[in-house]
Amino acid sequence: MRYIIAIMIIIISSGKADSWLIRLGVQNDDRSYLDLYNEFGVSPTANDEYGIEDFINLFSPEPHYIDLYFPHDDSDRVDYWEPPNNAKYSIDIRSDSTVVHNFYFDVFCNTTGTQNVSIFWVEEDSVPPSYLVKISPIHDEGINIFLGDTLRQTLSPGIYYFVATTKKNAFERISISPDPLFLRIGESAHIYAYLIGDEDTLKLSNLDWNLWGESAAFDEGSVSGITEGISYISACFRGWCDTTAIYVSGTGVPVQIHLETGWNLISLPVEPATNNAGAIFGDFSENMYKFDDETQEYIRMRDITTGEGFFILSYSDTNIYIYGAPILSIDRELSEGWHIAGCPIIPVPKSRIHSEPGHSFLPEIYGYEETGYFRADTLLPGKGYWFFQIFRSEIHIH
Numbered sequence: 001m002r003y004i005i006a007i008m009i010i011i012i013s014s015g016k017a018d019s020w021l022i023r024l025g026v027q028n029d030d031r032s033y034l035d036l037y038n039e040f041g042v043s044p045t046a047n048d049e050y051g052i053e054d055f056i057n058l059f060s061p062e063p064h065y066i067d068l069y070f071p072h073d074d075s076d077r078v079d080y081w082e083p084p085n086n087a088k089y090s091i092d093i094r095s096d097s098t099v100v101h102n103f104y105f106d107v108f109c110n111t112t113g114t115q116n117v118s119i120f121w122v123e124e125d126s127v128p129p130s131y132l133v134k135i136s137p138i139h140d141e142g143i144n145i146f147l148g149d150t151l152r153q154t155l156s157p158g159i160y161y162f163v164a165t166t167k168k169n170a171f172e173r174i175s176i177s178p179d180p181l182f183l184r185i186g187e188s189a190h191i192y193a194y195l196i197g198d199e200d201t202l203k204l205s206n207l208d209w210n211l212w213g214e215s216a217a218f219d220e221g222s223v224s225g226i227t228e229g230i231s232y233i234s235a236c237f238r239g240w241c242d243t244t245a246i247y248v249s250g251t252g253v254p255v256q257i258h259l260e261t262g263w264n265l266i267s268l269p270v271e272p273a274t275n276n277a278g279a280i281f282g283d284f285s286e287n288m289y290k291f292d293d294e295t296q297e298y299i300r301m302r303d304i305t306t307g308e309g310f311f312i313l314s315y316s317d318t319n320i321y322i323y324g325a326p327i328l329s330i331d332r333e334l335s336e337g338w339h340i341a342g343c344p345i346i347p348v349p350k351s352r353i354h355s356e357p358g359h360s361f362l363p364e365i366y367g368y369e370e371t372g373y374f375r376a377d378t379l380l381p382g383k384g385y386w387f388f389q390i391f392r393s394e395i396h397i398h
Helices: 277-287
Strands: 008-009 020-028 033-044 067-069 088-095 098-111 115-123 132-137 146-148 151-155 157-169 173-177 182-187 188-190 190-196 201-203 208-212 214-218 222-225 229-237 240-251 253-259 262-266 288-291 298-300 312-316 318-326 328-336 337-341 353-356 366-369 370-374 385-389 393-396
Touching: 033 098, 067 115, 088 098, 098 115, 098 151, 098 393, 132 151, 151 157, 173 229, 173 240, 173 318, 182 188, 182 222, 182 318, 188 277, 190 229, 208 214, 222 240, 253 262, 262 366, 277 288, 277 312, 277 318, 288 337, 328 337, 353 366
Parallel strands: 033 088, 182 240
Antiparallel strands: 008 132, 020 033, 020 115, 067 088, 067 098, 098 157, 115 151, 132 157, 146 151, 173 190, 188 222, 190 201, 208 229, 214 222, 229 240, 253 318, 262 312, 288 298, 288 312, 328 393, 337 385, 353 393, 366 370, 366 385
């Protein structure tokens, strides 16, 4: 099976012609095999094919080694260079006038056995933030684990193929989300910053965050409401900055939602100060889906609607704590078909679910757990439930 994790590196424009380098290195865990002297980048004086900035790779004289290089000697590959320049290179520099470049590189693992290998890159600060640089494996071997600015690979002896794709002017600004952020005292929310372009959006890490005001606190990507008032937070990434306001109001009610390993069908029994799924659930929001009332299809969730149930994936048993105003009843106008409803802050027997006009939904209601679906006689806070509307009507759960 192919496992691919694409690694995004971004990086600061000077207003002049672009000239930048990223240095690539490869090594095993104990550094007994390593190759640290490889570079790719762009220059206004370079050619897209061979130029004076390109440098031929020198292989290790040792009988066993790991080597990283840019191959331009295989006529079956798209990056082939004609003789006398058909060789393997340790430095590959292209023209800055081209919008998109693909730098194909190989890792030659000539070792005595399987190795845990790190491919890492440094000096990316020289790259303008308007550039997108994406490094990903294109071979079929190994499991890739992305750690910071390093791509982890488990490699047996052989040749492995990668590509570094660069795209000029992919981004034009940085943006904080949510913007603005609303919290209650005691409530916490995740906050992110993204690079925004016409076609690409990239979540950022390694940012410089700054908080002003005493109504909120910030710690490792999470903002907490401390006291009523307004605070401001800014995120800066290599010359680009954005600022948003944090509004903190009265105390909310804390609730705990338990997630089991695998898919969970849940709802919120409180109404948080923000409806942004990423702010409430953090990285869990990458795997959240609701059932669309109109299309009767699953769609990825961005925002949370009061009284709505949804699926969320967890890779371990965990608890999520959420603050918000208690939801005492749920009133929704729904079309015919299947729907996922939530539950208020207290359990609701099936007998207390009503509709206008009456008898608009089938009497059976279904919950979901690890073993599958089950008939539910009572709705529980924090859970989601399936039911079928016979025709459009208003439904009341209280």
